[in-house]
Amino acid sequence: MVFREGDPALRAFSIVEGVVKLSRLLADGKQQVVGFRFPGDIIGFGTQRTYAFDAELLTAGHFCRIDRRKLDQLLRRYPLMERRLLDLCLQELASTQDHLVTVGRRSAESRVATFLLGLIEVHRRRAMPLAELPMPMTRSDIGDFLGLTLETVSRTFAAFKRQGIIAEPGQHKLRVLNSDALTRIAEGDAA
Amino acid sequence: MVFREGDPALRAFSIVEGVVKLSRLLADGKQQVVGFRFPGDIIGFGTQRTYAFDAELLTAGHFCRIDRRKLDQLLRRYPLMERRLLDLCLQELASTQDHLVTVGRRSAESRVATFLLGLIEVHRRRAMPLAELPMPMTRSDIGDFLGLTLETVSRTFAAFKRQGIIAEPGQHKLRVLNSDALTRIAEGDAA
DNA sequence: CGATGCGTTGATCGGTATCAAGGGGGGTGG
DNA sequence: CCACCCCCCTTGATACCGATCAACGCATCG
Numbered sequence: 001m002v003f004r005e006g007d008p009a010l011r012a013f014s015i016v017e018g019v020v021k022l023s024r025l026l027a028d029g030k031q032q033v034v035g036f037r038f039p040g041d042i043i044g045f046g047t048q049r050t051y052a053f054d055a056e057l058l059t060a061g062h063f064c065r066i067d068r069r070k071l072d073q074l075l076r077r078y079p080l081m082e083r084r085l086l087d088l089c090l091q092e093l094a095s096t097q098d099h100l101v102t103v104g105r106r107s108a109e110s111r112v113a114t115f116l117l118g119l120i121e122v123h124r125r126r127a128m129p130l131a132e133l134p135m136p137m138t139r140s141d142i143g144d145f146l147g148l149t150l151e152t153v154s155r156t157f158a159a160f161k162r163q164g165i166i167a168e169p170g171q172h173k174l175r176v177l178n179s180d181a182l183t184r185i186a187e188g189d190a191a
Numbered sequence: 192m193v194f195r196e197g198d199p200a201l202r203a204f205s206i207v208e209g210v211v212k213l214s215r216l217l218a219d220g221k222q223q224v225v226g227f228r229f230p231g232d233i234i235g236f237g238t239q240r241t242y243a244f245d246a247e248l249l250t251a252g253h254f255c256r257i258d259r260r261k262l263d264q265l266l267r268r269y270p271l272m273e274r275r276l277l278d279l280c281l282q283e284l285a286s287t288q289d290h291l292v293t294v295g296r297r298s299a300e301s302r303v304a305t306f307l308l309g310l311i312e313v314h315r316r317r318a319m320p321l322a323e324l325p326m327p328m329t330r331s332d333i334g335d336f337l338g339l340t341l342e343t344v345s346r347t348f349a350a351f352k353r354q355g356i357i358a359e360p361g362q363h364k365l366r367v368l369n370s371d372a373l374t375r376i377a378e379g380d381a382a
Numbered sequence: 383c384g385a386t387g388c389g390t391t392g393a394t395c396g397g398t399a400t401c402a403a404g405g406g407g408g409g410t411g412g
Numbered sequence: 413c414c415a416c417c418c419c420c421c422t423t424g425a426t427a428c429c430g431a432t433c434a435a436c437g438c439a440t441c442g
Contacts, residue, residue: 079270331388386439397431412416
């Protein structure tokens, strides 16, 4: 765990290495994953007293820790930084809204396809090799992200493999063989 | 319409009067409502070139229009305002994440109950009379907000009325008779 | 007076959850 | 080094919730 929902928010973290799962716990023990974060992302920044969600490291990794008070000092000295944080926050808001659309209105197949396309996009933006993507999250994590059970996620992965759309050459490794098909499936079931 | 997704974002709006529905359009014509906004809220602020969603007025109302360029000037003059905007954005982010939890992991009954509790909360915070809340959104709007069909929303309202939990004394008017029951239903089906 | 939009209710279907059983891999301790 | 355990994944059978299809009532408006 990096930090937990409700902990006093004493510092922000810039991810140097590793993948982080952000999630909220429900009363009945279920969790909703609100997002995954990758190297270069900043988590836990903001102005609230406590963190709004759990952050858990899915792989080995390390951070650049940023003390909140020092951050505040920096912000006072360099007002432009505040603008950057606002940008960041707006981006997160937009992506959370996107995700809401996915979870609210799409079939299981379409959700999983959207998730996989997102993974590709993350790696493309970081100019990482696309042939074989690391995918450190478990079926259960993915299910909690997409609002599905882990069984449904597993079945959907199996179906995509049968159709030759993806392959899993090893544990937590993903190869995308037909991203056009994924795009089609993500956009709607027709076709 | 106040503005549409993709329009150049030339100004922000502070809602003086009225209820606004924020939504995104999907490829297949469906829409996902990402939130409702009420008097006192500010919409369309930010740093992006274009608006990230549609904004539609559900009732008569009017705004205080804020020119983007003037806003930028203000921000340069009063850096503290930027902090306020960041706060606002973080709050929206948190509420969108909450909503994601609702849509992703809950039953139809629980979603509707959560929606109604949210309505109450909005009015409580504005110190408005709670006996009879205005509820200008249609069943369809509510369905698109909660990731349900309008029929399911209608049936759930009917069930709540039968159980004496709510009443609708008129068009777009809501009376909550048993908010404890709503809280119980919202938290989980058990009980 | 017809048209249109919103709401209600009923019947049926299907997708996904749930329940269940078993396999495999990696880590730990004996 | 090996055996065991735990966690994750897979696959199957079944149930159920909510979507879909359909018909109708009611108000508002032209």
